[in-house]
Amino acid sequence: MTGRTIVFIFSILALSACAPTVRAPATLYDQLGGNAGIARLTDAAIDQYAADPRVAPMFDHVDIGRFRRVFAEYICVVSDGPCRYTGASMADAHRGMNLHEGQFNAIVEDLTAAMTSVHVSVPTQNRLIKRLAKVRTDVLYK
Amino acid sequence: MIANSVNPSSANVCMRWAIAFFFIAIAHAARAGDGRLIATGGATEVEGSAGGGLVPWAVLAGYGTRDEIGGSVFRTQLQLPDYRLDAYGGAFTIDNRVEFSLARDRFDLGTLGKAIGMPGAALRQNVMGVKVRLAGDLVYGDLPQISIGAQYKHDLDFSIPKLVGARHDSGTDVYITATHLELAALDGYDLLWNLTVRSSNANQFGLLGFGGDRGDRRWLAEGSVAMLFDPHWAAGVEYRQKPDHLSFAREDNAADVFLAWFANKHVAVIGSWVELGSIAGLARQRGAYLSLQGSF
Numbered sequence: 001m002t003g004r005t006i007v008f009i010f011s012i013l014a015l016s017a018c019a020p021t022v023r024a025p026a027t028l029y030d031q032l033g034g035n036a037g038i039a040r041l042t043d044a045a046i047d048q049y050a051a052d053p054r055v056a057p058m059f060d061h062v063d064i065g066r067f068r069r070v071f072a073e074y075i076c077v078v079s080d081g082p083c084r085y086t087g088a089s090m091a092d093a094h095r096g097m098n099l100h101e102g103q104f105n106a107i108v109e110d111l112t113a114a115m116t117s118v119h120v121s122v123p124t125q126n127r128l129i130k131r132l133a134k135v136r137t138d139v140l141y142k
Numbered sequence: 143m144i145a146n147s148v149n150p151s152s153a154n155v156c157m158r159w160a161i162a163f164f165f166i167a168i169a170h171a172a173r174a175g176d177g178r179l180i181a182t183g184g185a186t187e188v189e190g191s192a193g194g195g196l197v198p199w200a201v202l203a204g205y206g207t208r209d210e211i212g213g214s215v216f217r218t219q220l221q222l223p224d225y226r227l228d229a230y231g232g233a234f235t236i237d238n239r240v241e242f243s244l245a246r247d248r249f250d251l252g253t254l255g256k257a258i259g260m261p262g263a264a265l266r267q268n269v270m271g272v273k274v275r276l277a278g279d280l281v282y283g284d285l286p287q288i289s290i291g292a293q294y295k296h297d298l299d300f301s302i303p304k305l306v307g308a309r310h311d312s313g314t315d316v317y318i319t320a321t322h323l324e325l326a327a328l329d330g331y332d333l334l335w336n337l338t339v340r341s342s343n344a345n346q347f348g349l350l351g352f353g354g355d356r357g358d359r360r361w362l363a364e365g366s367v368a369m370l371f372d373p374h375w376a377a378g379v380e381y382r383q384k385p386d387h388l389s390f391a392r393e394d395n396a397a398d399v400f401l402a403w404f405a406n407k408h409v410a411v412i413g414s415w416v417e418l419g420s421i422a423g424l425a426r427q428r429g430a431y432l433s434l435q436g437s438f
């Protein structure tokens with residue numbers, strides 16, 4: 001390595017140290033676009049559920065206005081947002097539905113499609129799915 | 143027997159199986175599933191088991207959940223400087239618990255065939271596989287998916303393998319494999335890892351027979367790591383130890399880098415660059431691998 005190259009590399013390093021560091025949004029809630037982003041995501045998710053024959057029948061007699069509200073609260077809380085969840089526990093909410101693995105994955109696919117449709121990035125999608133995946137055993141075969 | 147061309151009747155065996163799978167699938171249409179997430183059926187390795195291209199994974203072929211059936215068919219070609227490997231076959235999975243597979247490998251001797259005065263000569267083997275998921279899930283929970291499997295391989299062209307010192311014309315590999323998808327693990331991207339430990343006496347996957355003057359069965363380690371750019375695209379690397387039990391020619395370990403595209407739950411295309419090292423005295427056998435997979 002020549003002396004000039006070394007000086008050059010050091011000046012690049014020095015420059016990048018001075019550059020203002022772009023901080024990633026602190027919480028997943030921020031990455032999802034806060035309350036407004038989560039509201040858009042919830043609407044998109046409900047549209048996906050309604051169009052999915054594996055999921056839609058389960059919502060036949062559900063008060064969608066209420067579901068929209070508590071689902072958004074749930075996503076907000078799960079993503080470390082400043083909300084309070086007022087709905088039922090995951091086990092209680094899905095009791096008696098006897099949901100099977102395929103339906104759970106259908107929800108994951110619908111949510112993924114919904115997030116893509118409202119331009120949530122793939123890493124943010126994965127981070128939310130990772131958190132939601134934890135409730136799987138609470139929800140299935142109940 | 144040396145096959146100068148693919149024997150039509152035996153070549154049809156796998157095709158018939160594929161068709162049989164297809165009809166079984168239709169018969170079970172009510173339970174035929176696409177309940178698992180895209181890409182979780184993996185690709186098909188050259189011996190017919192669901193996995194990467196060279197390494198079987200703990201995942202089972204197709205997209206059926208524990209309430210469904212699933213399956214896949216594949217066709218793979220690997221072009222090396224002096225040889226060519228063709229593989230095709232199918233797999234069938236019941237309740238995401240047990241996978242049955244069949245594959246035909248055909249190794250065109252290319253340069254070597256000409257050198258020994260048998261242009262167009264090939265080594266062929268049939269592989270019958272079974273894999274059982276013991277525990278865990280690829281995606282959900284902290285435990286990796288863990289499966290055990292066996293691959294019974296039978297050479298159709300044993301005279302060359304015998305000549306170079308192979309002991310048997312058939313053999314059974316057994317393996318245990320663990321695979322897990324770590325969600326959002328790599329800067330938010332999903333990361334898949336796989337570890338397989340195999341007991342085998344197969345020389346060059348079995349194409350050069352089983353066992354040799356330098357030993358018989360031994361334990362071999364295999365592994366894969368892949369990153370998913372989104373649910374449809376994955377890129378990764380694989381490594382597979384191979385025995386080296388014929389003193390007539392060195393056998394090297396295998397490795398590859400791959401890019402896989404899962405168009406949907408029915409079609410996947412996998413391109414790869416495979417390094418097989420020295421084969422039957424011809425060094426630096428590396429080349430492009432292309433695999434097409436259909437699944438349900």
Ligand code: HEM
Pocket residue numbers: 054055058059062063067070071074086087088089093094099103104105107132133135139
């Ligand atoms: C990641 C997985 C899931 C999450 C995070 C989730 C979340 C929620 C939330 C927050 C509620 C509102 C609870 C309440 O009403 O107090 C709910 C209700 C509901 N969920 Fe899920 N859910 C999941 C999976 C599923 C699946 C797989 C299905 C069926 C395909 C499903 C169907 C329903 C239905 C039908 C309701 C309405 C229940 C009612 O109001 O009586 N959910 N879910």
